[in-house]
Amino acid sequence: MRRGLAWSCVVWWWAGLCGCVLMFDGEAALDAPGTENGEAPVATILQGPETMARGRSAIFELACEPADCALECARDEGEYDTCESPYIWEDVSEGEHRLRVRARAQAHVGADVWWDFEARPGVGLVVTGELSVDRFYRNVGSLEIACEEAECVLECGLWQLGEGCDEAQCATKMYLDCSQSPVEVEVMELGRYLLEVEACRRDGTLCEVEERRFKVEAPKWAMVSAGGRHSCGILQNQHLYCWGANDSGQLGEAGVTEARAPLRIDGRWSWVSAGEAHSCGIDEKGRLYCWGGNELNQAAPGEGEWVGVTRLGMRSDWERVEVGAEHSCGVRVGKLYCWGSGAAGQVGPASSYSEGMMVEINAASGSWSGELAVGPTHTCAGAADSVWCFGDTTHGAVGHTLEEATFGEALEVSGAQGLTRLVAGERYSCGRDSTGEVYCWGEDVREDPEGAVISLAATPIAETAAIAVLSGGAEHICGIDTEGGLWCWGENTWRQISSDAGEGRSEVVQVASTRSWSQVSAGGEHSCAIERESRKLYCWGRSRDGRLGSEMTGAAVGQPRAVAWEY
CATH class of the missing domain: 2.60.40.10 (Immunoglobulins)
Structure with a gap:
């Protein structure tokens, strides 16, 4: 600020007095009467630039007394207007400038103070x-x-x-x-x-x-998918991450064998599905990509034994994709497509000759609804308010025997009308009805496989009610009810259900009852879920290969543990 000294005389006619205000360095130095307590309002410029670059903003710190005062500012020869501190003079033109400030209290106006500064060509x-x-x-x-x-x-x-x-x-x-x-x-x-x-x-x-x-801020998750030995998830900003085993490239990242913290896959995504050793996703534009193990063309037909993030076809209208151990299926505009191994008929009627191709599965009636579940060796999908399954008939997971259908033929599951949220595991399939009750067919995951009763018709699971979200792992199932409660049942060897449940096979038990949940995914030997309010992601179960997304502190983790983040 250019230093200056000025006298300014002010006449208070109503008091019959004449006073002068000494201005030094742009600040009022002499008080004058005028307010109720006998002091005139005083403005002060505490800080501002002496020189600055043209086109930038000049910022001034201002103050005034008494406490009920208000500030008024004027630029160069302009008119006064109400202002406050900090006062910002934007886009200052080149040349010399003056900011004038005064204080007002009730009907009285204090003396002017000013700050001179210069705007010069900047340093760029x-x-x-x-x-x-x-x-x-x-x-x-x-x-x-x-x-x-x-x-x-x-x-x-x-x-x-x-x-x-x-x-x-x-x-x-x-x-x-x-x-x-x-x-x-x-x-x-x-x-x-x-x-x-x-x-x-x-x-x-x-x-x-x-x-x-x-x-x-803490990551907020929108979706999670637990695979065989890895997991993937999508944040609310559509960023996709995967972690865990990477021996087949299932994380979409070359050069690492495993990752205990999430690794990002470039792009913005709307859907992801993690399988045994490969993954598939749909980006924000509806384009389908897969990556990882590809020995049986389960990721990208016609490519090598393992592939990086690879686009399948040129369509941009994919709605959903689900992957299993050795095959994958996707839905677009009411049509169902599968690719990969057809050894058990899991890619439909063309299973015996479809290796290396993506094949369309015709709906028996109308078009496919978009409901889709892919297990290790079978597939189930919704059409005409019914559920149709095809693939391995050994354990009843398709709802029929080999004698009842030709190889790879899709047949309607008895008692499964109106079921949604379809899931498929190693030896079972399930869905929920309109009330939230869960129905399953195949082997009951709560029983030991050697003595399990096989049901070819959809059968209700006791103690499940008002289930809104359902997910099936290899040999365990998890669901979230309408109140946000998380429930799991089935195989618990690696605490993929909870440490609160017994070893081996478990009945339906609530997991982490003090929390409310919005999403859950059951994997091979672990589970992951998203907390409702915080959108924080937790995983538990077998910890090998980094599939839980946190440091390994033992062979298994029996309670939901937050996925690590690189803070």
């Missing part, structure tokens, strides 16, 4: 790149920083903003080196952050400042 600070609010891990992005003026000096600051704090003055400063561009920005905790980049001439006569604000 350029900051490109975004620190996105939808990042949920340590590295939140990078910035390219440069100056058009060769001799500029760069300095960066990063502050973590606490509760009620929005500026650097009240925040916790963190180290940030910007001597090399691009600058990688990393944080270690959740919270709000302020990043400032300052570029100055070497003599310090002129500086430019750019700021970025961003927020690091």
Whole structure:
């Protein structure tokens, strides 16, 4: 600020007095009567720029007394208008400028104070790149920083903003080196952050400042799929991650054998299904992709023994995909397609000659509804308000015997009319009716396989009511009721149901009853679920290969454990 000294005389006619206000450095130094307590309202400019780069914003800290005062500001020779602190003068043009400030209390107006400053051609600070609010891990992005003026000096600051704090003055400063561009920005905790980049001439006569604000928040999950030895999930921002075993490339990432923390697959996604050793997903544009083990063409027909993230066909209208151990199936516009191994008839009537091809399965009546379940060696789908299954007839999971159908033929399941949320495991299939009661056919997962009773018709499962979400693993089943309660039953050797249930086979038990859940997925020997309010993801069961998404602390985890995140 250009330092100056000025006398200003003010006449209070109503009091018959004449007074002068001394202005020094733009601040009122002499009080005058006028308010109820005998003091005139006084304005003060606490802080502002002396020089600045043209086209930038000049920021001023202002204050006034007494407590009930109000501020008024005027730019250069302009008119006064109500203002507040901090006062921001945006897009300042080149040249000399003056900010004039006065205080008003009731009907009385205090003396002017002013701040002179100059806007000059800048050093040409350029900051490109975004620190996105939808990042949920340590590295939140990078910035390219440069100056058009060769001799500029760069300095960066990063502050973590606490509760009620929005500026650097009240925040916790963190180290940030910007001597090399691009600058990688990393944080270690959740919270709000302020990043400032300052570029100055070497003599310090002129500086430019750019700021970025961003927020690091806990990941919020929208979908999860538990596979054989790996898991995949989609965040609410449509980012897809997978973790666990990667010996067949089922995580979509080359060069690692396993991952105990989520690895991102590029793109934005609406659906994912994790199988035994391969995965498939549908992106935001309806395009179908698969990756991982492909020995039997279960991921990408006609490609190698394992594939990276590979698009299947050129259609952009896929609605759903489900994968098993050695085959996959998908639905688009009422049509059902399957590909992979047909050894047990699980890819339909063409199973005996379809290797290396994606084949369409014709609906017996009308079109397919979109209800779809894929087990290791069989498939079930909905059409005409009924359920139709095909594939391995050994254990009754298709609802008929080999003698009742030709190889790979889809037949209607008795008693399954109106069932939705279809699921399929190794030796069973299930769905829920309109009231939420669960019906299953094949072997009962609550019984030992050697003595299990095989049912070829859909049979209600006792102690299941108002189930809204249903998921089937290899030999266990989980469901969420309309109140958010999580229930599981079946095989519990690896605590994939809960440590609260007995070893071996378990009846229907509630899991983590103090929490409310929105999504669940039962896998080979583990389970994963999304908490309703926080959208936080938890997994439990067998911990080998990193399939739980957390550090291995034992062979099994018997209670839901949060999936690790790279904080």
